[in-house]
Every structure is written in structure tokens, then in C-alpha cells.
Amino acid sequence: SADFDVQRIRRDFPLLARTVHGKPLVYFDNANTSQKPLQVIEAVDNHYREHNANVARAVHQLGEEATAAYENARDKLATFINAGSREDVVLTSGTTQSMNLVAYSYALPRLKPGDAILTTVMEHHANIVPWQLVAARSGATVKAAPIDQRGELIVEKFFDMLTPEVKLACVTHVSNVLGTVNPVRDIARECRRRGIPLLVDGSQALPHRPVDVQALGCDFYALTGHKMLAPTGTGVLWAKREHLQAMPPFFGGGEMIREVRFDGTTFAEPPHKFEAGTPNIAGFAGVGAAIDYYQSLGFSAIRAWEHELLIYATERLREIPGLRIFGEAAEKEPVISFLIEGAQATDMATLLDLEGVAVRSGHHCAHPLMQFYGVPATLRASLAFYNTREEVDAFVAALLKVRKLLM
Ligand code: PMP
Numbered sequence: 001s002a003d004f005d006v007q008r009i010r011r012d013f014p015l016l017a018r019t020v021h022g023k024p025l026v027y028f029d030n031a032n033t034s035q036k037p038l039q040v041i042e043a044v045d046n047h048y049r050e051h052n053a054n055v056a057r058a059v060h061q062l063g064e065e066a067t068a069a070y071e072n073a074r075d076k077l078a079t080f081i082n083a084g085s086r087e088d089v090v091l092t093s094g095t096t097q098s099m100n101l102v103a104y105s106y107a108l109p110r111l112k113p114g115d116a117i118l119t120t121v122m123e124h125h126a127n128i129v130p131w132q133l134v135a136a137r138s139g140a141t142v143k144a145a146p147i148d149q150r151g152e153l154i155v156e157k158f159f160d161m162l163t164p165e166v167k168l169a170c171v172t173h174v175s176n177v178l179g180t181v182n183p184v185r186d187i188a189r190e191c192r193r194r195g196i197p198l199l200v201d202g203s204q205a206l207p208h209r210p211v212d213v214q215a216l217g218c219d220f221y222a223l224t225g226h227k228m229l230a231p232t233g234t235g236v237l238w239a240k241r242e243h244l245q246a247m248p249p250f251f252g253g254g255e256m257i258r259e260v261r262f263d264g265t266t267f268a269e270p271p272h273k274f275e276a277g278t279p280n281i282a283g284f285a286g287v288g289a290a291i292d293y294y295q296s297l298g299f300s301a302i303r304a305w306e307h308e309l310l311i312y313a314t315e316r317l318r319e320i321p322g323l324r325i326f327g328e329a330a331e332k333e334p335v336i337s338f339l340i341e342g343a344q345a346t347d348m349a350t351l352l353d354l355e356g357v358a359v360r361s362g363h364h365c366a367h368p369l370m371q372f373y374g375v376p377a378t379l380r381a382s383l384a385f386y387n388t389r390e391e392v393d394a395f396v397a398a399l400l401k402v403r404k405l406l407m
Pocket of ligand 1: 031032094096097124126127172174175176201203224226365
């Protein structure tokens, strides 16, 4: 699209100008982690150069500036996901920590033998293993709703499985392997009708689409900063106020208390109740800059360009003999998993790397999904708004070359 100046945008991402093994880098591993624009890099750098101090512990000027940077990120995140209130935004180290917080603080105290947690076959291990750990401690079980061959959740089956013993339902907004976008609003409505709280894993949604957690109607929403232009070690758990108020703290330590006494400690109000210890302050300064960056581009332009790239890449890949794509959902984000008949995914990824192409190979932290398709691994090309049609061409040329070498 003519109004999206991808070449100008690319100049904001210094790493994209790199070469790898003497070839121009084609970075198609964005679902794993995104690259960072200068605005984010400079926000982190500037924090350490100019404002570094601990949060909420000092009355001196630097302490106030560091606290402002951290709390400012919370405000921006609250607006970004339409949280309703900044108090409902718990800052974490990423989706994994957000999930484990829900598992140990919300689910574990409520689970009894015979209860169940419902998830789906397409989940990342972060949306499976924490539930298994708390289920094992409480005598509950974890059930998984099925998907079809196209990689879409069989929604009616999911609804059928929302039986009274289910105490929590957990579903990904967007699949990290298939790109499938799940109908989270409909799922939330059915969960509410049955009084079952719903957690949504938003890790792969925020990089591509605007999210309004209140409009979605879920109870918990988890996200991770490093996939959305921000530094690693940053994330969010958004939850409805009533849940955050009812949940006991999970991590204990500094910053999360009101008063500590050996005859009984009292805790801070949410969200601080869940934010023990010194957080990733510089990282959250970067989160603020990442959100500003998304907002300067606008999601409608981002979505139009990414959709164009997805269609183009899918068409080009279909030209390759023996190539099978996993994930053909009606609505999907720019993630393409595939295999080429007769070639091992890891061998291909290794040879593609020598051509400067970065894709992921393996199980993508989604063993049950690989079991469903009956393959040990796939290759995954995951795109971002700073990718180009020329990179898709270079990727397809590299694939054809590598395919010849392996056949
Ligand atoms: N869920 C999904 C769908 C993901 O793609 C990822 C990251 N691969 C995670 C959860 C975990 O995120 P993090 O490693 O940042 O905690």
C-alpha cells in the first residue's frame, strides 16, 4: 500500500540493516521476539543515562523520575488495552509470569479434586503447564478443546466442554504457530453465561491488532512486551478488579506491603500487591516508547500492510512443490507454519540461516499442536509491519535453493 512507507519505518530499526553470513538479514522470526525501534532503544539508554534510580523508595528527584517512567508505562498500557483503570494493570516480566500469577494466586486456592481447567489444543506451553502444575497440587484436571485441520478452534466443542466442574477457561487470542485468531468475544460471552472466568493469552495479538480488554469481556488478559517492540522482561496481567482484590499476593517482598509485622503483615492494594521487588524499570521506559511507536503508525495502516504481506507470502509459498502450510484459518495474523516434503525443518532452518534468513524451526512451545498434526516440528515464518515484499522474495528464493540442496 502506497501510504505505508515501509522503507522509512525500517530506518527506525537499526538491526534490520545487518548482514548475517554475508547476506542481508531477512528477519522472519517476529512471533518469537520483535526487533526494537530506535525510539525504544533510546528510551532505555536515556533511562540509565539520565534517570536511573529505584522506584517508589526515594523522595529524591531521580527516584521520582524513575517512578514516573514506570508508572507512565502503566498508564500507557492501560490506555493501549482499554483497561478501564490503571489499577487493574499488573506489571510483570512477561506472559509466563502473568499466567503463573493467575495459576497460583487465583486458580490454586479455588481448585478442588474433580474440578477442571479448560484450554485448547493450539496453546503455547505457557498456557498449559501452569494449569497442569496447579491441577496436580489440587486434584483437578486440565482439558483441551479440539481444533480442526485448518487450525481453527472447534468453538461448539469448546462450549460443550464448559461444564460445571470447569473453574477457569484459558484460550489464546492468536496462535503463535498457526496465526489463527480465535473468536474471543464469543467465547467470553459463553463463559460469562456459565459463570466461568476466562483468561486470554494476548502475546501474539498485541503486536498486530488493537485490543480492548473490556469489549472482549474476558476476566484476565496476559501480554508480553518483547513481542511488541519493547524490551524483554516486560509484561502485563490485566484482570477485573474483583479478581485482583480477591487474589492473595503470590510473590512476597518489598513494595507489595502496607505494613510488615511479625504478628501479621498487611498488603498494598492492587496492582502493587502483585509487584514485589525491584521491577524492570528501564524495560518499562521502553514499553512506553513502544506504545507511542504503535500509536504513531496506527493499527489500521499496520494491519493493511501486514495483511498484504501475509497474502503475498502465502501465494509465493504455494508455488513451491511439496510445501504444506499448517494453519489456514479464515482470520489469521501474519504467521505461516510450513514443511517441505522430504526435508527436515531444522536442516532447512540451518541452511536458511546461511542465506541470511531467520525463521524458527521446532515445536514452537506447542507440543500438543504438533501431536495433533502428527509432525515433530514445523518451520515458521512470522512477519511484522517492517517486513517487505522484497524480503518475501528473498525468503522464497532461499527456500528454493535450500530445497534443492536437501532433495
Ligand atoms: N503465549 C504465546 C502465544 C506465545 O507466543 C508466547 C511466546 N512465545 C508466550 C505465551 C510466552 O511469552 P513469554 O516467553 O514472553 O513469557
